[in-house]
Amino acid sequence: MRQRTRTGVRGPLVMLVCLLVRSSCAQNAAQFVTWGDNAMAIEDYYGASKFYTRAMEMEGGRLELQWKYAEAGRLSNQYPEAAAMYEKVYRKDQGRTYPDALRWLGEMYLCAGKYDEARKTWLKVKQKARDKQGTTAIRADNALAGIALAKEWMAEPEDVTIEHLPEPVNSYDSEFGARTGPDGKLYLTSLRGAINADDEVIDSAQYVARIFHSDTTAGAWMVPQATDSIQPGVSMANPAWTPTGLYLASRCDPRRPCRIVIGRGVEERSLTGLGEAQSTQPMVANFQGKETLFFTSDRVGGAGGLDIWLADFDGDRVSIVRPLGPPINTPGNESCPYYDADQGKLYFSSDFHPGSGGFDNFMSRDSAGTFTAPVNLMYPLNSPANDLYPTFDLKTRTGYFTSNRVGSLAKKGATCCNDIYRYHYPALRLAQRDSTGTVRAQDSLPGEAPTVAEKRITSLREKLPIRLYFHNDEPGPRSRDTLTALTYEATWRAYRALRPDYHRAWQGDTTAIEAFFRDNVDAGLARLNEFTTLLRQALDEGQRIELRVRGFASPLAESDYNARLSLRRISSLANQLRTTQGGALRPYLESGALRLVKSPFGEDRSATGVSDRLDDLRGSVYSVGAALERRIEIEQVMDAGAGAQSLSAPLTLDMGPLLQGMERTDTIHVRNDTGTPVTLHGAQLDCDCFRVQVPDEPIAPGTIVGIHVTFTGRLRPGHVSREAIIPTSGGPAILRLTITGTVIPH
Template identity: 25%
Template structure:
């Protein structure tokens, strides 16, 4: 009897778990993720969870952007079943990236690469490039981005900004609390508007949001994602599929899809709502945006024939107001994941959000040149535009470099928040004082050149009376500062600017005088052992002698040359004499009159500068010190 009762309990328990799973599936399929989570977790508590339940739990949390919980359930599913579909592995990787666990994400990405070769979402990923996520999360090297959570955000979802004639349009769930959306238990979205005022300090202020003017656009269901024509007369927007009685329409599976509609501005109100002809009841069409000339409409759809879960399409708008055939933007933009929220700036740069291109987790914002030239791989905008959360709905005025993004990052006020941004170039200064070596006398009229990494002279200035100079430069760049003045050796300094806006870098220049007492002082003129040929490094130094002689046409010099102690004394005397005459010959070859060199004489090893006399063991460096030349001024106003 006990066995029969136990069997009956087990059957009832199994049946109840099956029923709860089916009910949870129903809520999941209708985007009621919070209720689905509750029911699935009840099944888990009873020990009846299979791979389907575990992956559905992961998906429910993933779709509600709870990456930590999503990663937990995906990991549980993967640990209990080796044959989990690749799609769940990818979502697990996305969840790991979102919470910053890039190391574990890389491990699973390698596994996915082995199992899913050809997946478009694997493009651009190099498992050996350990710095790739550091690059995406680090500050941009040549710009400063100011990101601000805006004052008008609510505790509900606010997203999808579009600015036209100082009016900002966006979607918000701050509506009727009595009717809520099953996905997130928030009110349905409506389109709101507010005025943006430009303050004298360059900042913007915002009026209180109000619902879109006109009763035709906002229904009791979802409206979002606005695009307005240049003349301000036509609005494109996304809405749930509703019938003439403002009730939801469903497909055979019981799912309501999205459609794009237009509205016309009459006076100050939007009216005459019209559905676009390429919508359908069996797939979604939404997130409209226009090309700068308003002749092309871009949108998102999950219609058949696409590449991934949702793709971005384009459709021509004809002069008579009709539409061409929608065209998929192809695999330069679309992946096997989700591409959403397209936007085209006035400069024709194409922006969109994706979880299929290499990202930080969930949706990231990308830009592409697909409308301007031969398309290249879309570029992830990186931090601070992107985070480990959903970052989307990019809007920018390409002239002012100001705009808006939407994100559900945790520091926000609601489910999704709108952030304004301002992009400025990251700039610094390089400044310094030119001084004379030893005496530290301030040097005016020093020519200071700013040279970039390619060797190009960007700017040239003269130091002021106080010896000062200043250059405005970019952040995270390497520059050479070259200071020159007649009768002085040049000074050259290299500096790499940091990634810190408005930083002032000090680079002082110290120039050595070429004329000191009765000598022209240059770095030693060295010769190879037992040779009198003028080496390239010696020629470089001798150019200083040439410059001084050109600057002072009355100057007459004499040259002395010396050897080390190696070799016979008489031979060294002759060798040094050859070296002195080779030095004189080079100077004359540079256009200096031979009469200005009174003599060029060698002294062999008779005037050594160190201990390295005959028989003393010395290094090559020590011997080289004694292989030198001197340049004495014997007649000049500079003597």
């Protein structure tokens, strides 16, 4: 999440003075340490790391300061930086003053995915542990088992489709705890606050966690809406529902521990029976014949840290509060309980059981009221970073989880911030390591084994999102065209050639800019090339694939201009796909087997805190914040064959934004599921705004074909909805195709 900064604190002003007149402030390293300590006290760990960094520039070799920085880095999820500093502390101190340095070094190596270094470190931790049956030794054994498992999982990933939910559901703040509500909407918790000039969240009564809900329209996520009004200083999180529809949530007030409340607004009241200890993350389900509350607490009586607890639930009160106990709870932290009564399985998160790093998601079976040994949900559902809040719906084989893994939206380091992810199992295989060290599997859901096609789609989706970056107003500066003749690689070469301009804008302080070009611009093209190779394999095997591409732009121009700029950038990607690998993908693009669905956004989707002033080129053009906004994203890979519509039902096609006066053709894929050959005989419309081209040949049973729909450009701006009537023989008498979109002035 973004880090808080206290309003009224003089630190940023003094820091600016020190930067301008550094020699006069050399004696003030202690002041930076004090500011860092104050930031730690209010849990602004990222801010603390910045203050400690300034102090280390003046007194870099001081052991106590290095320890403080390592702790701030760990708590703000800066894994590589924290690992480097813990390593320095341990090398100097050998555990005399800071006995936890070696263990935290092992944890940071795990979270950074540096498994070889992590193994060496944990072996040393185990060797040095005085109590061979104590918490540290047990954690070392679990970490070593997790490292071995993680390597196996990554060598042969699970057949799980992972989807990083796009903006506007996720943001550059922090989103977590997604669950589907009784109304079918997605509910989640988010921290979203005002941003200052340093791109930090201002700590105010308005910067609190709130519950939002979102839904999809025509396949696109809507902007999340808050479910409640802000209560100054009070965070509301973790929405849940009982089987009978009662609403619960966590209420966190800085004056007291978090409470579980029932009801909303004026009907909100504390759940009776939980006492004064912290209680959060509610989940109510039918368990052992009665409604039971699962929740998270660090109250007395647990195994240590956070634990999962149970209580009998009765209306607005609970009774018989008890810890879940072993084998679920450990001396570490267990949280985020989700009990699926249909399967009799508990899903939860833990940072102590054997895993990939940080928190991992686990599953345990209910066996007559006793839970079995936890089973790790494996890679790619789990990653080296934190993975939390697992949910699962057996009917759809789909669930959600929260992660700060690399690829989440972030401006404070690659793993700073939590985002919502969705996953889908074609078939579920779980593994765990037994006491002999043998990996045993296997908890398969009913259903067929994944096909080669499913595996290929899964491999493509694991590469997402692919973010491709552009210089300001490129390609085609000051143009109102929606197409370009340039490939993305051509724009990339031109962009890299402008690095000296970025260096000059920042007067030699080029660390952040160089990191941006290395980790974003260059890495984006490399990921695109890897993705293209997999894409060609899938298409060569006969698959029909749809890529959903979304455009963004920094806010220097009006939204209408930025929408066209985003389309030009998406056009450069289309040109890249058309020409890459000797034009191998061109036939698939021309036949409709490969299709780009364009969703340009413009400034409306650009992040807050980016300058839109024409007289501030340093901030609006050459800053990393502005550069991060100038991008397009391949955000979804759809199996067009799997998504084909039935010839037995009405057809729909949403063409999205349409430019007045500009032709555009989209394809709808349909499957003949009638059992007999079907012939389509043209299409009848009440206007010349669309043309519909149907296949000439009969459609054999089970076959998927494309119907091509062309917008002619002959419509006024605004929303459009037209119905095409398609006469048939061999199937239903007619097909009805509803075409929708929004016409934009050109």
